[in-house]
Amino acid sequence: MKNYISIIIALIFTGTILAQEKPVKIVFDVTSSNIDVHQSTVRHVKAMSEAYPDSEFEVVMYGGSIDMVLKNKSTVAKDIADLAKNEHITFLICGGTMKRHKIEPSQIINGVSPVPDGILEIVQKQQEGWGYIKEDK
Template identity: 60%
Template sequence: MKRFVFLCLTFFLSLTLLAQDKPVKIVFDVTSGDQDVHSTAIRHVKAMSEAYPQSQFEVVMYGGSVDMALKDKSSVKGAVWELAKKGNVTFVVCEGTLKRHNIDASALIDGVKTVPDGIVEIYNKQQEGWGYIKEVK
């Protein structure tokens, strides 16, 4: 019996280790203007991108989170810039949100890209098999 339990535990441990090696694709949905939410999103993306360097991560900012993407307002500017330089992390902001707030794309942190619609971007990623994380407080 002990040998059976040992074999089962070894088998499940092996599956867990193998699962961690499999690349993932995760889109993070950030709509909050709360700087704590911005910091939490950065912490999650940073940890995941380091733990899974072969995986892809995208942070989609729209609505109230637009300040997270702005050079002169972001509380996480340095981290966004550093992560955006990595090959496996992308930050995008909704062009509709920029237009609604009369913000020019030149005001964005270097490395932040734009997409026509943040919600449609998330929908498209999900249709492509990406996992979805909603960042909230």
């Protein structure tokens, strides 16, 4: 009986490890102007991309998070530029937010791309089965 229980525990443990190794797809939603949120978002994406290197991560920024991607204002510019070099990590800024704040593409950190609508981008990812994380404090 002991051996049987040991085998079951080993199978459960192995199954848990294998399940965690399966690549995931996660979209991060960032709207906050709070630099702590910007820093925690970068921390989360970096940690998850290291833990799950074959997974896909997309950070969609809009609304109050515009400073997160501006070359002259971002506290995470270097981190974003470095992370954006990873083919599994994408940083996107809402084109509507850029227009509303009169931001030109040249003002945006290298590695960040505009999308026509940040909310629509998130909804489309969710329809495709991506997990969703709202970054907020």
